[in-house]
Amino acid sequence: MKSLLLRDLRLATRAGGGFGLALAFFLIVCTLVPFGVGPEGGTLSRIAPGILWVGALLACLLSLDRIFALDFEDGSLDLLATSPLPLEGAVAVKAFAHWLTTGLPLVIFAPVLGVLLHLPGPAYPWLLASLAMGTPALSMLGAFGAAVTVGLRRGGLLMSLLVLPLYVPTLIFGAEAVRRGAAGADPVTPLVFLAGITLAVLALVPFVSAMALRVNLR
Numbered sequence: 008m009k010s011l012l013l014r015d016l017r018l019a020t021r022a023g024g025g026f027g028l029a030l031a032f033f034l035i036v037c038t039l040v041p042f043g044v045g046p047e048g049g050t051l052s053r054i055a056p057g058i059l060w061v062g063a064l065l066a067c068l069l070s071l072d073r074i075f076a077l078d079f080e081d082g083s084l085d086l087l088a089t090s091p092l093p094l095e096g097a098v099a100v101k102a103f104a105h106w107l108t109t110g111l112p113l114v115i116f117a118p119v120l121g122v123l124l125h126l127p128g129p130a131y132p133w134l135l136a137s138l139a140m141g142t143p144a145l146s147m148l149g150a151f152g153a154a155v156t157v158g159l160r161r162g163g164l165l166m167s168l169l170v171l172p173l174y175v176p177t178l179i180f181g182a183e184a185v186r187r188g189a190a191g192a193d194p195v196t197p198l199v200f201l202a203g204i205t206l207a208v209l210a211l212v213p214f215v216s217a218m219a220l221r222v223n224l225r
Contacts, residue, residue, distance in 0.1 A: 015104035029066035036062040055124035056185035071149035110142030133188030
């Protein structure tokens with residue numbers, strides 16, 4: 008599992024591997040919003056929680072098709088399916104590698120963009136907490152979409168249509184936790200729901216994704 012994780016990290020960080028693409032997209036989205044809605048701090052502070060979460064969600068979509076596509080093209084996916092490592096474990100490792108190269112940079116960089124969007128000060132700890140809890144679910148659900156569409160021509164659009172509805176609960180509770188933190192209300196309830204969603208996804212989705220991969224490899 009360690010070798011597979013290191014291999015995926017090397018592929019993601021080499022030239023053209025997609026590392027930094029999600030972060031650049033996140034930056035572009037949050038930079039363009041003030042131009043679209045105006046520079047008024049009051050308006051930006053109200054919409055900042057939703058914009059930051061929508062930007063992070065869309066940024067995660069950019070590199071999902073690479074989770075299994077390269078392994079499918081060079082035949083490595085067939086070797087993984089017949090290796091001693093359970094395919095469910097391989098799915099989990101690949102989703103974790105995607106989170107390390109996509110989700111974790113978004114979590115770290117989000118407070119900087121929060122300043123740009125005039126996010127109120129009390130919301131920053133909850134922004135970090137919600138993204139840290141929610142982005143692993145985004146990567147794992149993305150792995151499921153990538154497993155279902157692997158090997159399909161132009162499967163990226165189909166994968167987006169499949170994954171985006173699954174992202175909605177995470178988006179709702181993540182943005183709500185930040186909004187409550189910004190308003191001085193109690194954000195614990197949406198964070199609890201967000202953590203529950205993430206734990207359920209991490210427990211169930213690797214098995215469903217492995218089933219989808221086995222079907223596509225037949």
